[in-house]
Amino acid sequence: MTEKYNMPDERGHFGPYGGIFVAETLIPPIQELNAAYQKYLKDPEFIAELDADLKYYVGRPSPLYHAERWSRELGGAQIYLKREDLNHTGSHKINNTVGQALLAKRMGKTRIIAETGAGQHGVATATVAARLGLECVVYMGAVDVARQSLNVYRMKLLGAKVVAVESGSKTLKDALNEALRDWVTNVDNTFYIIGTVAGPHPYPAMVRDFQAIIGREAKQQCLEATGRLPDALVACVGGGSNAIGLFYPFIEDESVKMYGVEAAGDGVATGRHSAPLCAGRPGVLHGNRTYLMADDDGEIIETHSISAGLDYPGVGPEHAWLKDTGRATYVNITDTEALEGFYALTHMEGIIPALESSHAMAYALKLAPTMGKDETLIINLSGRGDKDMQTMAKREGIEL
Amino acid sequence: MSRLAAKFEELAQSGRKALIPFITAGDPSPGFTVPMMHAMVKAGVDVIELGVPFSDPMADGPVIQRASERALAHKMSLRRTLEIAAEFRKTDQTTPVVLMGYLNPIEAMTYEGFANAAQRADIDGVLTVDLPPEEGQECSALLKARGIDPIFLLAPNSSVDRVKKMDAVGSGYLYYVSLKGVTGAGHLDVADVENKLQQIRANTQLPVAIGFGVKDAETANTIAHLGDGVVIGSALISKIETNLDNPEQAKNEIVELLTSIRQALDCGLGTEGVQE
Ligand SMILES: Cc1ncc(COP(=O)(O)O)c(C=O)c1O
Numbered sequence A: 001m002t003e004k005y006n007m008p009d010e011r012g013h014f015g016p017y018g019g020i021f022v023a024e025t026l027i028p029p030i031q032e033l034n035a036a037y038q039k040y041l042k043d044p045e046f047i048a049e050l051d052a053d054l055k056y057y058v059g060r061p062s063p064l065y066h067a068e069r070w071s072r073e074l075g076g077a078q079i080y081l082k083r084e085d086l087n088h089t090g091s092h093k094i095n096n097t098v099g100q101a102l103l104a105k106r107m108g109k110t111r112i113i114a115e116t117g118a119g120q121h122g123v124a125t126a127t128v129a130a131r132l133g134l135e136c137v138v139y140m141g142a143v144d145v146a147r148q149s150l151n152v153y154r155m156k157l158l159g160a161k162v163v164a165v166e167s168g169s170k171t172l173k174d175a176l177n178e179a180l181r182d183w184v185t186n187v188d189n190t191f192y193i194i195g196t197v198a199g200p201h202p203y204p205a206m207v208r209d210f211q212a213i214i215g216r217e218a219k220q221q222c223l224e225a226t227g228r229l230p231d232a233l234v235a236c237v238g239g240g241s242n243a244i245g246l247f248y249p250f251i252e253d254e255s256v257k258m259y260g261v262e263a264a265g266d267g268v269a270t271g272r273h274s275a276p277l278c279a280g281r282p283g284v285l286h287g288n289r290t291y292l293m294a295d296d297d298g299e300i301i302e303t304h305s306i307s308a309g310l311d312y313p314g315v316g317p318e319h320a321w322l323k324d325t326g327r328a329t330y331v332n333i334t335d336t337e338a339l340e341g342f343y344a345l346t347h348m349e350g351i352i353p354a355l356e357s358s359h360a361m362a363y364a365l366k367l368a369p370t371m372g373k374d375e376t377l378i379i380n381l382s383g384r385g386d387k388d389m390q391t392m393a394k395r396e397g398i399e400l
Numbered sequence B: 001m002s003r004l005a006a007k008f009e010e011l012a013q014s015g016r017k018a019l020i021p022f023i024t025a026g027d028p029s030p031g032f033t034v035p036m037m038h039a040m041v042k043a044g045v046d047v048i049e050l051g052v053p054f055s056d057p058m059a060d061g062p063v064i065q066r067a068s069e070r071a072l073a074h075k076m077s078l079r080r081t082l083e084i085a086a087e088f089r090k091t092d093q094t095t096p097v098v099l100m101g102y103l104n105p106i107e108a109m110t111y112e113g114f115a116n117a118a119q120r121a122d123i124d125g126v127l128t129v130d131l132p133p134e135e136g137q138e139c140s141a142l143l144k145a146r147g148i149d150p151i152f153l154l155a156p157n158s159s160v161d162r163v164k165k166m167d168a169v170g171s172g173y174l175y176y177v178s179l180k181g182v183t184g185a186g187h188l189d190v191a192d193v194e195n196k197l198q199q200i201r202a203n204t205q206l207p208v209a210i211g212f213g214v215k216d217a218e219t220a221n222t223i224a225h226l227g228d229g230v231v232i233g234s235a236l237i238s239k240i241e242t243n244l245d246n247p248e249q250a251k252n253e254i255v256e257l258l259t260s261i262r263q264a265l266d267c268g269l270g271t272e273g274v275q276e
Helices: A025-041 A045-059 A068-074 A093-106 A120-132 A142-146 A147-157 A173-186 A204-211 A215-225 A242-251 A317-324 A335-349 A355-370 A385-395 B005-012 B030-042 B061-075 B078-092 B101-109 B111-120 B135-147 B161-169 B188-199 B217-224 B236-243 B247-269
Strands: A064-066 A076-085 A109-118 A135-141 A159-166 A190-192 A234-235 A255-266 A272-274 A281-285 A288-294 A329-334 A376-381 B018-024 B048-050 B097-101 B125-128 B152-154 B173-177 B208-210 B229-232
Touching: A025 A173, A025 B152, A045 A093, A064 A215, A064 A272, A068 A076, A068 A335, A076 A215, A093 A109, A093 A120, A093 A204, A093 A234, A093 A242, A109 A120, A109 A173, A120 A135, A120 A147, A135 A142, A135 A173, A135 B188, A142 A147, A142 A159, A142 B208, A147 A159, A147 A385, A159 A173, A173 A190, A173 B161, A204 A215, A204 A242, A204 A317, A215 A242, A215 A376, A234 A242, A234 A355, A234 B236, A242 A317, A242 A376, A242 B018, A242 B152, A255 A317, A255 A355, A281 B161, A288 A317, A317 A329, A329 A335, A329 A355, A335 A385, A355 A376, A355 B135, A376 B018, A385 B173, B005 B018, B018 B030, B018 B061, B018 B208, B018 B217, B018 B236, B030 B048, B030 B078, B030 B247, B048 B061, B048 B078, B061 B236, B078 B101, B078 B111, B097 B161, B101 B111, B111 B135, B125 B135, B135 B161, B152 B161, B161 B188, B173 B188, B188 B208, B208 B217, B217 B247, B236 B247
Parallel strands: A076 A376, A109 A135, A109 A190, A135 A159, A234 A255, A234 A376, A255 A329, B018 B048, B018 B229, B048 B097, B097 B125, B152 B173, B173 B208, B208 B229
Antiparallel strands: A064 A076, A255 A272, A281 A288
16 A cells, blocks of 8 residues: 555545434534634644644653663563653643644634543543643543543543433444434534544544644654654554554554554453444444444444443544555454463553553553564553552452 | 425415424333323324434423433333334324434434334434534435434524525424523513514425423414414423423323413414514
């Protein structure tokens, strides 16, 4: 794939994927958003303001850290970690919320809504809303409210209203449904900050563009550190925003292999997982066509993952396209394996990763030893594990 | 002429407004739906919208969400909804039936597979909430080729261009969503609906049915006379929900409500405009 990559088309299609599949009431706000996105992402003033926020508020650039001890231990590739965990609020999610909040401000919207799974996107949204003095409502599945209570408290501290969603499977997809219902009801004053590369066009492209800072920095940092491009990239895939953020600037560099890691939950064979690219089928949900976990009747199946942020039955349409074209490879990691990744990084490098990111670490445990010592592997460390302390302590039988 | 076109023409000639109930197929149980459809016809409805249960009904409020959940608990699906429609058709060859649902169950059957199955079930119209015309060309063409009307939504914030587009791609009728919100939502503003309908009327010859937020005979009557008909859904499904232990009672209450709306609509016969 040496030819120029310029997906999506003007209606948001990545080949057969993506597009705009929404109820009529959402067409006008989506058109309005698309116009603003097209205009401001080329506007020097907007870009300057975004760059300044990323530098002084988020703390970018995030380091590309050479995990030397872990690399030695695994005996293969030189592992570099892209430290998105060091961003303000603890994950890559803030790259996107800072950008969308600037758009909301320019569009004159006074109210912000968001969906959240692990709570990282909710926190990152509540954070930018607090900073701009905007009203903020975050929808979160009731199951996730229980397993990520620390983040619920953070959002409330920041002034957001957290709504526990009791419908369906009470996880991320249901939070997204509820946020769409809110948006349809309050279209005039409300900006919906979607937290991943899902939703109707322009969200998948726009969120990617805001997250692509990860890959742009990583490329430059890798060249500085090693004098050449990396050999492989690894990132976990929930909706796919941290992965596409890392991958996108490398898509035309065909020597760079890309691995997206989905959550296999109890194992793909058990059916209790969140791995639509590995074990799903194309369909339409939440405004776009992509790989989904659905049954023969097209009803969405409940997902399972130890990590709330990967517990989603769909995936960004661009990943569906990258899978079909073979440009990226999608693999999966079980809950048990993810825990091995979690402990490996914690013990070998003194870095506690988020459970989502632990899936990427776990895949590196398999991949790095198969690579040469002179090869470079970049893993996206999408977030820190602070939010998962309760879950981990509980698993270990410890009461906090 | 399609059953829907014929029905609206007949209504227009007699100066009457269409009464269009919406119920979810298989709610509260699969056996409930066909007898309920026949009872609604007896109560004087003109067209039946049959909701296809979906796991993620993004445009629906809590009442219809729960109806979907109840139906899905009985393993209801698009295929079984088509079976229900076909069963109804065996003893009623005149009442148009419109399927209303979301795209993914149709994707799972493939567009062509669905269009063929809908034709076999003698379905008259299909309204797919999350399939706007830009993405819906292929599906609409397959339906039209089989004499099935693709029905599209218009919203309070739809532009004139959008109305023209729906006029070009839709057939049967246009469904005007009377408020910004989900099904069963709060209060609709009659003056707003009236203004918007003027703009819509100026740009289409298609009949316009108005839905969302219609709760009782009074609102139904007011709203129906702004267009060509009125859709009532959540208010009916609420009757099912409050009588889960007694479906016969639910059926009676639905018939009672529809009968009162039918009377109100026919008494308001010839009412020009609405004074609020
Ligand atoms: C730390 C972290 N990584 C990854 C994800 C998954 O999202 P995405 O696939 O969009 O990066 C989340 C989502 O909550 C997260 O919090």
